[in-house]
Amino acid sequence: MTGIPMAKGITKRSVDYSRWYTDVIAAAQLADHSPVKGCMVIRPTGYAIWEQMQTALDKLFKETGHVNAYFPCFIPEHFMKKEAEHVKGFAPECAVVTHGGGKKLEEPLFIRPTSETIIWAMYKDWIQSYRDLPLLINQWANVVRWEMRTRLFLRTTEFLWQEGHTAHATYEEAEAETKQMLEVYRTFAEEYMAVPVITGKKTEREKFAGALHTYCIEAMMQDAKALQAGTSHNLGQNFAKAFDVTFQNEAGELESVWATSWGVSTRLIGALIMTHSDDNGLVLPPKMAAVPVVIVPIWKSDEEMDAVLKRLDVLTRNWKDKFNFKIDDRNNLRPGRKFNEWEKKGIPIRLEVGPRDLETNEIVLVRRDTCEKTRVSQDNLTERIISTLESMQVDMFKKALAFRRSNTHKVDDYDEFKERIDAAGGFYLVHWNGQTASEEKLQEETKATIRCIPFDAPEETGKCLITGQPSTRRVIVARAY
């Protein structure tokens, strides 16, 4: 048994990918456009996904020794101006508060686009000796960046994120932290979101404003475009010097502190949607579904209703501590409507139970990722559900990985590259001479950017795709969100 009828109200991916994306969000009731330009209202269904993400990530952060704190959203103007590169990078996209309490403020307050400056202003007071290090703090917060063009989840004026800000005694320690947190992001993306990512280093041009270097995870969406899904920065001593944060080392000498910062945002919800969902709506990997199992009971008479619900009572008795589930016993909707509703919302497993199943001791199990419908025995149902959820988690990752692999190519000829990226998008492993000038030329001529220098790229001699100059390794080039 298979098959799901065509979805109403969702544009097919093949017709218009970006319409499809917004249709899926609307159909699943994840978010709405707000009355304020560029901002979104995250609806309960969408926020539940964010909560799943927060829970999993927060645990990973705590396991690596981090603690949470909260800093204000207002940043005094002169803080923003202390780190030269940082101002240059962020000033143009900042919202600034000039009035408060009906009066013009003495000093304008920037609404944080990120919190390095206010956090380092505080770290100055908190750090005196090497014994105060490392300082490993994370905060869950909103930030504002005045973007010209916005898209739900992918780029909104205000968005939710977490930002880790750590302080260390040495460069090596800071570097280890930067890499460790990138690895946390990779683990989270792949094992929880089932989104395969490439880890690597950003080019000078793409790195964070004020960082020594930036590492990232890059994912491929179903239209074969790249999406930066998370970043981790080694900030060196730039912020410590700008905010005069020093510590006494064991030898009693005064040194500047070494810093990192790292973040992922509600953009991950966009990544999740564009990696797994289909023409029928949202598809959630089990670990990202607050409620991974929904049961639609079916009945004609009141007697049948009682019988079905009673059986469900027995069947679900030991489920509470194993996985969340919901019994959709609304009596004003017919089953077909409920099937469709839960499909659009991406619930991983749907169970259908009616009078016929009571007789045969079976139940209908439908997998959202494959749309596969199976009649399964009511015996061992709990184990069957758990194993199905586990398979789905793995299968969805494998499917996404296979897609990325089949859309990743090595190319050595610039004209061939132009043709292929126009025709099919995709990731291209190409040689690059390491110069910003050729990177800019590439973007001007093809709208593609260097997504990252992958960690696993082997040393290999070749010629730069753009200039023909010598190169020692390949980088990933793609058109990106």
Place this chain on the structure above:
RNA sequence: CGGGGCAUAGCGCAGUCCGGUUAGCGCACCUGGUUUGGGACCAGGGGGUCGCAGGUUCAAAUCCUGCUGCCCCGACCA
């Protein structure tokens, strides 16, 4: 910032060119009944300062002027 489009019920639209009953349709919503294994049906009902502000006119959703907001496509960004 450039190009395009839209603004009429919660959503999607018609009506606007050519001014004229009480502004209409589909979906959604409410009530009652029949239904229920893939998006139910029948009957009844509620909901609108026609984006805002001026103007023309006996009369404006409709004509004129100005403004505002939003969406989509490009240049910039997590």
